[in-house]
Amino acid sequence: MFWGYWGLKKVGIGGCAWESKKLSDSTYRLRTRCDVKGGGESEGVLTVKSEDVYELTITTKEGKRVTQGRRTGHRVGDCERKKGSEGHDE
Numbered sequence: 001m002f003w004g005y006w007g008l009k010k011v012g013i014g015g016c017a018w019e020s021k022k023l024s025d026s027t028y029r030l031r032t033r034c035d036v037k038g039g040g041e042s043e044g045v046l047t048v049k050s051e052d053v054y055e056l057t058i059t060t061k062e063g064k065r066v067t068q069g070r071r072t073g074h075r076v077g078d079c080e081r082k083k084g085s086e087g088h089d090e
Contacts, residue, residue: 011036038063051075 014035021029026048034040044058052075060067 011040036062 012035016032016034019031023029023045028046030042030044030046032040032042034042040060040062042058042060044056047055049055054073056071056073058069058071060069
């Protein structure tokens with residue numbers, strides 16, 4: 001759900017590489033490195049506040065440009081399971 005590139009430039013044919021690391025029971029570091037002109041990299045910290053609420057803080061570097069953002073979100077509902085997938089994690 002949180003994989004992505006939060007930069008403004010178009011990602012090239014080389015695509016992106018993603019990495020995540022659990023920092024604590026409720027905090028994760030997310031890194032994205034992408035093929036964009038001048039270099040593209042995003043690093044975020046995801047904090048799970050409760051079963052239904054999270055906060056995501058992002059820093060994106062594209063060449064010399066550095067942008068930051070913060071987003072708080074909440075779960076809007078359970079995902080539907082595909083028919084026949086009962087008992088299988090996807």
